[in-house]
Amino acid sequence: MRAIWRVRQTWASVWYRAWERSEHRRTARCAESARNLHICSALVYRENGAHTDVLRLERLALAPLDKHCVRLKILAAPVNPADINMLEGTYPVRPPFPAVGGNEGVGEVMEVGSDVTSLSPGDWAIPVGAGFGTWRTEAVCDANDIIKVPKDISLLGAATIGVNPCTAYRMLHDFQPLRPGDTVIQNGANSAVGQAVIQIAAALGVKTICVIRDRPNQQEVMEELLSMGADYVVTEETLKGSEMDKIFQEVPRPKLGLNCVGGPYSGYLLSQLDHEGTLVTYGGMSKKPLPVPAKVLIFKNITLRGFWMTMWKRDHRKDPAKLQAMVASLCDLLQSGRLSLPRCVQVPFGDYAHALDMTECAHQQKHVLLM
Ligand SMILES: NC(=O)c1ccc[n+]([C@@H]2O[C@H](COP(=O)([O-])OP(=O)(O)OC[C@H]3O[C@@H](n4cnc5c(N)ncnc54)[C@H](OP(=O)(O)O)[C@@H]3O)[C@@H](O)[C@H]2O)c1
Known part of the structure; x- marks a missing residue:
């Protein structure tokens, strides 16, 4: 009996000491979280509508830094047409309310959780997917929600590389096999x-x-577009007339058309495409x-496709290598001066209403909002 009692006592004290240690760790973690509580400023909306009606600059407490998370100081974030659609509720991504506006931008890593190996304090990073809420001074996010970019590209380049240049890159790589000398037409x-299409195509030798x-x-x-590397710049009216035939005496008809409008x-524009374009x-x-x-479908067998960068990023979430390779390739073009920034106006964060x-x-x- 006495032996059994002693075993029970030993087990109880082992269990108690383990519990005490875990409680100590938990209390220490809580105290640390409380000490590290960060507040940021953010452009928040609680319903959809015009930005003047729904967007407000507010103070927000950041979530505690979990072991797989990163605290990011946002440095710059552009305002894109899709951001406005998202505020209005007409975009297919609808973050839950209260939501922070902005999908694109660049931040500096300030702190990383104990399990994070892909990023270190001081790194620059951009969001992977849509709905990040970049119009804020700081954010805590999962390390997998952001991707590192080199710090030797310009701040505005880093802030605007994640959506538009990536869209241009994918459209030039994923729909038609393009070889140097081939032609692309775009509105x-x-x-x-x-x-971005003009410059990436020029780097590929595509007209x-x-x-x-x-x-x-x-x-x-x-003149500006020609100086970026465009081969021909025409107005919409030109598409109707015989001037296009002159162009196609010099270059092949386009295999790929890109429709923004x-x-x-x-x-x-569609009628200018080559057979099987x-x-x-x-x-x-x-x-x-x-x-x-009808004649372009019947006689040219043209294919109509759509592209949405957000969907591409979602589909490739489990294969980050493809996203990393694309971003690295675009950063190379930026570094070498073959990809220039869009015409940017830098706007202090507080003047967000003007930017929108x-x-x-x-x-x-x-x-581009500067935080
Ligand atoms: N599907 C995707 O994944 C994806 C990704 C990025 C962007 N986008 C879309 O691509 C478009 C351009 O985005 P961005 O950021 O490059 O825009 P941006 O730099 O702000 O340029 C907007 C363009 O739209 C033209 N435009 C504006 N209103 C027009 C109208 N009523 N009729 C004809 N053209 C008009 C402008 O021409 P003017 O200079 O003549 O005004 C300008 O060329 C937007 O619709 C955006 O949502 C889609």
Whole structure:
């Protein structure tokens, strides 16, 4: 009996000491979390609507830093058309309320949890997926939600590389096998995506025919796009006329068309494609449908596709190597000067309303919030 009692006592004291140690660790962890509680400023919305009605600058407490998490100080974050759609509730990604606006940006890693090996304090990182909420001064996130970028690219380059250049890169790589000398045609060519298409295509040796809207400063925009590496810059009206035939005496008809705009002129763009060509629609800036002439389907067997970067990133979540390779390749182009920044206006974080207003009404410059 006495022997059994002693064994029980020993087990009880072992169990008690283990419990005491785990309680001590838990209390220490809580005290540490309380000490490390960080507050950030963030542009928060609690319902969908116009940014002037729903977006407010608020103070938010950051979540405690779990072992697989990272604390990120956001340095810069652009305002993209899709961010406005997300606020309005017309974008297919709807973060739960209260939500923080902004999908793209770059931050500096301030602190990493004990299990994080992919990032270290001081690194720069960009969000992997949509809905990150980059319009804030700090964030705590899972280390897998961000990807490291080199620090020797410019701040604005890092802040704007994750969406538009990636979209351009994927559209040029994933839809038609393009070889040097092949041709791509695109509308919305002066958009940030369009400018990235011009430069990435030029680096691949692929020719670009770039379509812009009629405008007072047409010559200036044409010259700018040509200086980026565009081979031809034409207006929408040109798509209707015989001037296109002259172009196709010099270069082959495009195998790939990229449609940012929709509306009647995108039907003319579609008609310029080569047999078995592909038109990829990635934007609908005119808010009008894409007309599809029956003859291009019947006689040219054209393929109509769509592309959404968010879906691509979701589909490749378990294969980060492909995302890392794309970002590394784009950073190389930035470093070597073959990919330039979109026209950026730097806006202090507090002037966010101006940046959003300007993004809604003028599309010639990318407004980037500096935190
Ligand atoms: N599918 C994807 O994964 C993906 C990824 C990134 C972007 N996008 C989309 O791509 C588009 C461009 O994005 P961004 O950030 O590159 O935009 P951005 O730099 O702000 O440029 C906007 C472009 O749209 C044109 N535009 C604006 N309103 C127009 C209208 N009513 N009719 C015809 N053209 C019009 C502008 O031409 P003007 O200079 O003549 O005004 C400009 O070329 C947006 O629709 C965005 O949502 C899609």
